[in-house]
Amino acid sequence: MRLKRLFMLLSIGFIITFLAACTSGGEENSPGTKQDKASSEKSVNFVNKENIPTMDPALATDESSFAFLRSTMGGLYRLNLDGKLVPELATDHEVSADGLTWTFKIRENAKWENGDPITANDFVYAWRRAIDPATGSEYGPYLMNNVIKNATAISNGEMSPDQLGVLAEDDFTLVVELENPTPYFENLTSFGTLFPLNQKFVEAQGDKFATSSDTLLASGPYKLTNWTSTSDSWELVKNDNYWDADTVQMDKIHFDVVKDPQTAANLYEEGSVDRVNLTSDLVDQYSGNDDFVTIPNTFVYFIKFNQKANDALANKNIRAAISRAFDKEAIVDEILNDGSIAANGLVPTGFVSMPESREDFRKVSGDLVTFDKTKAQEYWKKGLSEIGKDKVELELLSDDDEATKSIVEYVANQLETNLPGLTVTIKQVPKEQRLDLEDAGDYQMEVARWGPDFEDPYTFMSLFTTDSGNNKMGYSNAEYDQLILETSTTLATDNEARFNNFVKAEKILFDDAAIAPIYQNARAELVNPKLKGVPNKPVVSAYEFKWLDIKE
Structure with a gap:
């Protein structure tokens, strides 16, 4: 991840801070978080250090874009909080003896935000689009060249994108042919560039696709709302059509673009912030705090x-x-x-x-x-x-x-x-x-x-x-x-x-x-112990929110 420009890509490139969340008639649940007692809505505010450069999976190159793609979409597999690959939109897969043919079974209960079923064709369309030189994807060729059959020739303009070694055997069977056996291919299937796209929806949006909340279609734990490409604030709202919606505990996560780390530290001290990254001038001040962690x-x-x-x-x-x-x-x-x-x-x-x-x-x-x-x-x-x-x-x-x-x-x-x-x-x-x-x-x-x-x-x-x-x-x-x-x-x-x-x-x-x-x-952080499901492993993005929760 340029992360990974990065990616990667955390303590310098991004500062995530969990801020006070308020709902009408809310009752304080823990410092910085509030929960509506009547509706049981869980809401948290975060601070992001910048706006989101793009929400187009084919064009994303930075950790901030991939972070919000990860929250609103999903690949065949997902990296969990322990850094292990777990099934996401695929239930399982088989690999041929020569390591060149991978067959994935797409879960039949997976739906897009609008209720359309997620099918193998959505992966075929997205991957062809990402390798097509006309799209201008940086990560498409980076991930697929010399890996997926014909990808290099396609990215060089020597073959048509429909010759890419990926096909839908039926609505819920995706077959991928590799150029060479690739030891890390399973890991690639969790990466944002290879997330599926709903072809009908994307083509209906035209050039406006992925430039605002209205031109996005979620397949993951959350929907992105109140966002445009120049927004200084936005929200992730639980996607009820997500196949694993029962796992998602947060109803809403609000983000504001804030660049000053001292402001976040002050809010934490006030009890209105649940998590803050500390810059060097703040580490000495807070290193003795019980909530201080380094990751x-x-x-x-x-x-x-x-x-x-x-x-x-x-x-x-x-x-x-x-x-x-x-x-x-x-x-x-x-x-x-x-x-x-x-x-x-x-x-x-x-x-x-x-x-x-x-x-x-x-x-x-x-x-x-x-x-x-x-x-x-x-x-x-x-x-x-x-x-x-x-x-x-x-x-x-x-x-x-x-x-x-x-x-x-x-x-x-x-x-x-x-x-x-x-x-x-x-x-x-x-x-x-x-x-x-x-x-x-x-x-x-x-x-x-x-x-x-x-x-x-x-x-x-x-x-x-x-x-x-x-x-x-x-x-x-x-x-x-x-x-x-x-x-x-x-x-x-x-x-x-x-x-x-x-x-x-x-x-x-x-x-x-x-x-x-x-x-x-x-990352040096102050983290409220009541905030659960916060990534703390070196290979897991700090921006994985699927398992986020607030508990006493």
């Missing part, structure tokens, strides 16, 4: 270098210098102070283990780029000589929230202090604008992030292949491309060999100084 996460923040932007960033030694010229330990210990750890590679700590040894991937791959002022200056001097300059001016793009501001200001200061002749200009914009600038390649350096879309190194490592829609920085290495390609083709059934390829590829990525890792995030 490790698998989002990795890094600097992307646009090698097409100028001659300086096209130079490997300049990039290598920048990668080593800022103190990451100071960032996590002094600025963040929330349990985040310095990142010295791309694949996060505690994410996946090597198949045979069961050692953590990060430990095996090792620290590939660390803070080293002396080496940074050696690379810098060499790079300046190669480009024939003694001064360089660069722009650093980032999101405009306060927490990110502290980080980019620190990084910029470190770079200017440790690399003589470098001037860094900070450009902070709303996240949606940053993503647009990234997609257009209209940036020089960018603080980006990624959280996993599925539990496999491929979700991180495939970002930087030459043809990846997430590359957007002019990076290309044929050996890297080949190693990653092999993990989903010739080595698809040999997991140990696949992981060895990932280790080799990650080393190439940092030998090339393609990106500069910063940190792997964690």
Whole structure:
């Protein structure tokens, strides 16, 4: 998840806060939550740090969009609070002996918000739409190329979308043909891009589809109401036509866009807020509170270098210098102070283990780029000589929230202090604008992030292949491309060999100084113990609301 831009993608990219919820004639049930005694309606207010960029599953690329897609829709499977895949719109599936044909049984009691049955045809339509170049989906090709039969050819405009290896054998039987055996395919079926769509409804909306509550059709636990693409507030309302509606305990969840974390902390202290993410300046103040928790996460923040932007960033030694010229330990210990750890590679700590040894991937791959002022200056001097300059001016793009501001200001200061002749200009914009600038390649350096879309190194490592829609920085290495390609083709059934390829590829990525890792995030929070069903596992999105409840 750009999360996963990310995704991922939590404590910096988003701040979720549970605020006081009021209903007419309500009686206080717990701090920050109220329940209407007469109607038994449960309602909670949350704070989101930004508006929702898009509710079109094919066009979503960020955690906020995927969060609300997850709340209002569902895939074949869903990730539960324990981080395990559980049946959602599929009841079960079978896999052929060669691993290439997957047959899913669609539950016959699943309905759209308007009462239409959810069928296998809804998946076929949505997946074809996401791989169709005319749609402009970034995640469609990212998830399906080299995985689902003919996807790569279709995304390259060489075949028609109706040739995609997915078909409805009947209304409740979905058959998927893979290009190669794919160890993580079951995980993909829970991801937002592969959620079904009601073709008749989507085509009736035309260009207005997914631009407002009136042009959306829910299949998941909640319906999105009072929302447009520019809204600063909206609500999730329980979807009574959801197949598992009995599990959903919340009747309404209200969201307001609020950017200031101090405001949320103040509301928590007042007893009107149930959950708040804490920025570093608040952690020390609240770390002794009984409600204080830290939750490790698998989002990795890094600097992307646009090698097409100028001659300086096209130079490997300049990039290598920048990668080593800022103190990451100071960032996590002094600025963040929330349990985040310095990142010295791309694949996060505690994410996946090597198949045979069961050692953590990060430990095996090792620290590939660390803070080293002396080496940074050696690379810098060499790079300046190669480009024939003694001064360089660069722009650093980032999101405009306060927490990110502290980080980019620190990084910029470190770079200017440790690399003589470098001037860094900070450009902070709303996240949606940053993503647009990234997609257009209209940036020089960018603080980006990624959280996993599925539990496999491929979700991180495939970002930087030459043809990846997430590359957007002019990076290309044929050996890297080949190693990653092999993990989903010739080595698809040999997991140990696949992981060895990932280790080799990650080393190439940092030998090339393609990106500069910063940190792997964690969430420091104050959580009211009366709030139940709150995700607290590193691989589970903080925005999974299906199991949310309020209990004394």
